[in-house]
Amino acid sequence: MPDTDVTGTDMTGTDPDPTATGVLDDTVVHPTGRLSPLHEIHVEAGATFTDFAGWEMPVRYSSDLAEHHAVRTAAGLFDISHMAEIEVTGPDAARFLDFALAGKISAVAVGRAKYSLLLAASGGIVDDLIVYHTAEGRYLVVANASNRVVVVEALQLRLDGFDAAIDDLTDSLALIAVQGPKARAILEQTAGLAVTAEFSGDQSLEALRYYACMGMAWGDGAVLVARTGYTGEDGFELYVDVADAAALWRALAAAGAAHGLIPAGLASRDTLRLEAGMPLYGHELGLDILPVQAGLGRVVALTKEGPFVGREAIERGPDDAARVLVGLVSEGRRAGRAEYTVHASAETGEDDVVGVITSGALSPTLGHPIAMAYVDPAVSAVGTSLTLDVRGSRVPATVVPLPFYSREAR
Numbered sequence: 001m002p003d004t005d006v007t008g009t010d011m012t013g014t015d016p017d018p019t020a021t022g023v024l025d026d027t028v029v030h031p032t033g034r035l036s037p038l039h040e041i042h043v044e045a046g047a048t049f050t051d052f053a054g055w056e057m058p059v060r061y062s063s064d065l066a067e068h069h070a071v072r073t074a075a076g077l078f079d080i081s082h083m084a085e086i087e088v089t090g091p092d093a094a095r096f097l098d099f100a101l102a103g104k105i106s107a108v109a110v111g112r113a114k115y116s117l118l119l120a121a122s123g124g125i126v127d128d129l130i131v132y133h134t135a136e137g138r139y140l141v142v143a144n145a146s147n148r149v150v151v152v153e154a155l156q157l158r159l160d161g162f163d164a165a166i167d168d169l170t171d172s173l174a175l176i177a178v179q180g181p182k183a184r185a186i187l188e189q190t191a192g193l194a195v196t197a198e199f200s201g202d203q204s205l206e207a208l209r210y211y212a213c214m215g216m217a218w219g220d221g222a223v224l225v226a227r228t229g230y231t232g233e234d235g236f237e238l239y240v241d242v243a244d245a246a247a248l249w250r251a252l253a254a255a256g257a258a259h260g261l262i263p264a265g266l267a268s269r270d271t272l273r274l275e276a277g278m279p280l281y282g283h284e285l286g287l288d289i290l291p292v293q294a295g296l297g298r299v300v301a302l303t304k305e306g307p308f309v310g311r312e313a314i315e316r317g318p319d320d321a322a323r324v325l326v327g328l329v330s331e332g333r334r335a336g337r338a339e340y341t342v343h344a345s346a347e348t349g350e351d352d353v354v355g356v357i358t359s360g361a362l363s364p365t366l367g368h369p370i371a372m373a374y375v376d377p378a379v380s381a382v383g384t385s386l387t388l389d390v391r392g393s394r395v396p397a398t399v400v401p402l403p404f405y406s407r408e409a410r
Contacts, residue, residue: 036081037174037242038249045263052266053145055082060265067268068364071231074260075180077252078269084148085173085239086141086155090164093137099308100158101131102291104301108133111203113211113228117291117299118143118154123313124287125294127151128279130228132213140169140224140239144281158309174245178252179235179272181407182259187225187236190255193218193248205236219244230269232276233407271361274370277327277403283338283358284325284372290318293374294325295402323355323374327404328386330397335369336360336388342373343387343394354379354386363404370404371397 033056036042042049047058058079060067070076088097097105103116110133118126127147132140143151148170155166178186184205187193194217195204203214205225213226221241229235240248253261270280279285284294291300291314300314330336342355355375363370371388379386382401387394 036079037245038079038081038176041246041249042079042263047263047265050266052082053148055145057082058263058265060267061263064265064267064271065364067262067264068271070260070262071180071233071264071268071272072365073181074262075178075182075186075235075256076231076264076268077249077256077261078177078179078264079174079249080177080237080269081174081245082145083170083175084143084145084151085169085175086143086152087167087169088139088141088155088164089137089167090162091137092162092164093139096159096162096164097131097139097141098304099162099306100155101129102300102308102310102314103131104304105131105133105139106304110135111212111214112209113213113226115211115299117296118151119291119300119308119310119314120287121310121313122287123290123310123316125281125285125289125291126154126287128281128285128296130226132224132226134213134224147281172242174240174242176238176240176245176249176252177229177235178238178256178261179229179231179264180233180261182256182261183233183235186252186256186259186261190251192251193223210234218248223248230276230278231272232278232403232405233272270359271364274359274361274372275363275365275403275405277372277405279325279372280359290314290322293318293322321377324377324380325358325402326355326373326375326380327400327402328357328360328371328373328388328397329400329404330369330371330388330395332395333362333369334390334393334395335362336371336373336390336395336397340371341389342375342397343389344379345387357388365405369395372402375399 033051033054042058047061049056050059094106101116108114113132116129130142196217208227215222216225224239226237228237336357337360340357341353344352344354355373357371357373360371384399386397388397
C-alpha cells in the first residue's frame with residue numbers, strides 16, 4: 001500500500017543520485033517540503049533526503065543494500081510519518097465504511113485491522129488503505145501520503161446519510177515502523193514502552209496477531225502498536241503523538257542496538273516491498289486498474305449486503321483483453337524498471353509489446369532481477385517466457401508467482 005516510490009534505485013551495490021527519487025509532518029514547512037517530526041534526528045544520523053509527496057523524508061542513511069539486508073536479517077527502523085491517518089467515529093462508522101470502501105469493515109473485530117480499497121464509481125482504485133478497528137464505533141483509516149487530500153474528500157462526499165464523523169489526524173500523529181525478525185524483541189526491551197491492562201486488556205506483543213493492534217503505555221500517554229508492515233517481514237507500526245515521537249524513536253534505537261537495528265530509508269523500503277510482491281499506488285494501482293487485474297479481487301467483498309461505491313463496475317469486471325499483474329524474473333544483473341516494455345519474443349521492434357513493467361530492481365535478497373508488470377492475459381501464465389526491453393537490449397524473463405520472497409519460505 002503505502003507509498004514508497006523511489007524510482008532510480010540501483011541495487012547493484014552503489015547508491016543512486018538522491019534527487020532521482022521522489023516523500024508527512026508536525027506542520028513544519030521546509031523550502032523543499034514538509035518536515036517529519038523526526039527530521040532533526042535524521043539530520044543527526046546523516047540521512048540523505050528526498051521529496052516524497054511534498055514531504056522531505058530520508059531516502060537512506062548508509063546504503064540501500066545495508067539497510068535492506070538489516071531488515072531481512074535483524075531489524076530496520078523507519079520513519080513513515082508521511083502516511084495519512086483519518087479517524088472515523090460514530091454509531092454508523094462501520095456501516096459507513098462498508099459503503100465507502102470495498103471490504104466488509106463491519107466484520108473487523110475490535111483490535112484487528114484489514115487491508116482495503118477505496119474505489120471510484122468506475123471500479124478503479126482511488127487508494128489502497130489499512131483500516132484499524134481501535135474501539136467500538138472508532139476506526140483509523142491509514143492512506144498513502146500522496147492521496148491524503150483525495151481520500152479525505154472522497155470519504156466526506158460519501159458520508160451523507162450516515163451518523164458518523166471524519167477527522168484527519170495526520171498532523172497530530174507520527175508513525176514509526178520496526179521491521180524485521182528481531183522486531184518483537186526490540187519492542188519488548190524498549191525502555192518506557194509498556195504493556196498495561198489499561199490500554200491492552202489481555203493482549204501482549206507475543207500474542208498480538210498479524211493485522212492486529214493494541215494500545216501500549218508510553219510516558220504519560222499511549223501508543224497504538226500494530227503488527228503490520230510493508231516489508232514482507234514480521235514487524236510493528238507505532239502511531240504516536242507528534243510531541244512524543246522523537247523520544248520514542250531514540251528509545252527504540254537504543255533497545256535495538258544490541259539486535260542489529262539500524263535506521264532505514266525509503267529506498268530500502270521500496271525494494272523490500274517489491275520482493276514481498278506488495279503493490280505501490282501509482283505503479284501497480286491506479287484509477288485505470290480494477291482490483292482483479294492487480295490480483296486484489298479477494299479484497300472486494302461482493303458478498304456484503306447493500307451497495308458500495310464501485311460495486312456495479314466490479315460486478316461487470318474488466319474487458320477480456322485487460323492486462324493483469326504478474327511477477328517476472330530475468331537473467332543477468334540488468335533489471336527492468338518502471339515503464340520498460342515487455343515483449344513476446346527476443347526480436348527487435350515494437351510490434352510484439354505485450355506489457356509494461358510497473359516496478360523493478362535487482363533483488364538484494366535473491367540476487368537476480370525481479371519486476372512486476374501488467375501483461376496481456378494470453379502471456380500471463382506462470383512459466384511463460386518473455387523478454388524485457390532494458391535500454392535497447394532484450395533480456396529474457398519468465399513469469400513467476402508473487403510474492404518473490406516470503407519469510408515463511410526462507
